[in-house]
Amino acid sequence: MKKATILIVFLILLFFSNALSLTLNSINIVKISQTKQTIILKFDNLENYTYIRLSNELFYIGTNNCEVKANLKPGYNIENIILKQLPNQTRIYFKLNKDYKYNINLSKINKNTLIINLISSDTSQSDDNTIKTAQTNSTQTANNIPMIITPVKPPSYNPKNITIVLDPGHGGKDSGAVGIGGLQEKDVVLNIAKYCAEILREKGFKVVMTRDSDVFIPLLQRVKIANDAKADLFVSIHANASLDPSAKGMEIFFLNATSNQKALRIAAVENDVPIEQMGTINKIIISLINQAKLKESAILAKDVDESIYSIAKPTYPGLINRGIDQAPFYVLVGTNCPSILIETLFITNPQDNSYLKDTNYQQTIAKGIALGLIKYLDTTKSIDK
Incomplete structure (x- = not known):
């Protein structure tokens, strides 16, 4: 309860209500x-x-x-x-x-x-x-x-002026979800983030990772890393889990309050708070949301979702795309830029688990994420070279 209270106070200090009639x-x-x-x-x-x-x-x-x-x-x-x-x-x-x-x-x-x-x-x-x-x-x-x-103009931004923060979830003492055969979320998402960072750096972007090894980084520290780096984009990478082994598929979230119980349960896990506290957090999120950031994050989620699915589906025909949703994740509230959270697949589903532990799949989804971020930047950024 104390942890949740501190985080809520932090959010209130970061934002102010801009509800409109x-x-x-x-x-x-x-x-x-x-x-x-x-x-x-x-x-x-x-x-x-x-x-x-x-x-x-x-x-x-x-x-x-x-x-x-x-x-x-x-x-x-x-x-x-x-x-x-x-x-x-x-x-x-x-x-x-x-x-x-x-x-x-x-x-x-x-x-x-x-x-x-x-x-x-x-x-x-x-x-x-x-x-x-x-x-x-x-x-x-x-x-x-x-x-x-109006005609579509080619992008005019310089990649070296763009900072992308990749946030592999969990780490260290926090293993995240543990799937079939003992596969740990913290290891899978770190590999995906590293592959993604490599692709983006090869294309000239500045990439900052909230962790690049098996260490524990608190949620608020992840937010600080992104804001100190003056991030242009923030991507938090996770793997989903369920008590129902048939639950499967990839899903991408952007920040918003929600009444969707499934999304609230996922947010509760990633926020490390009891599901019972999410109702209060939801109400606070409503008054704190930056509407311009919400709009940009929704577009970013769409571009990344389409990119991952189009690249991965031909090679992994069993891949299910659960689409885009919204939920009140702490790590997305605090960042000052368009932000998304990717639940790559369900580590507790037999087929998804086999994909997640496959190096080729990790590299494929990393490529999908990277190209989706670039697609978003190509259509929204215009920075003088």
Whole structure:
């Protein structure tokens, strides 16, 4: 109890509440052409938002707690619009026609209006408009709001100016989860982090590891290492465990409060506190979350998740992707940069365990993590060389 209290006080000192009152006044769907639709969301004052694409035909926009006065009426390629109110976030899910492939672009033209450009194409014919990304188009919608598609610029950052902190979980007296055959989480994740660091350093990035040997580093010390290094990205690497041996798969978390009991149980283990205390911690997290960091971390989680799965799945066909979730991890709250926590696989599942102890798998997932981080940087960073 004393440990949890100290950590909570630490979090309060680090952050301040920035809860916003927000109203969604309208959602309009405008058909621009046979393959283009525009979704126009009008708020009273949209400061921050999160965009997560869950599959080709499903994505959501997440905001601070939001009062929705809009008529959630689908149209054209949007088959359904679903509102989900979480304790600390409002999500608007858009379910699209599954018969098409989609290119989705977002632009926030002011504090009141978010534009979602939806370009569809079927598999039997190509639409030249889906590949004309090198030009800028401006189209006037029915609501007289310009739809702007801007060209994608190549990254201009210098890797040597980017610091990435890799955090292999546990270590020393803290073995983490112990799996089949005595395989220890602390050893697996250290190997993965070392392989990942090697790849990133070869590409010119500065990499700091919270530990590079079998030593115990307290959670708050890990946060301090990241912040002292002025980290641009923070990645905490773990292996999952369950009393149910059938539980399997990879999962990536970014920081947020949650009502999901599964996510809370995982956070309780990694935070080293009883599950009973997570309710209190959850409430505190709600008032402490930096919304801009949350948005960036969600995008980072998506890029890394897609990268790991696309690289590892062909070689490891039994790999299950459990997707992206959110939970109140201490080690993510304290860092001052986009941060994610990766549960690589379940060390207690027979197949996952065989993957985790395989050096080739460790190197494969390390490559997936590294390329996912680079993908995120390529699309978000613009630093003069």
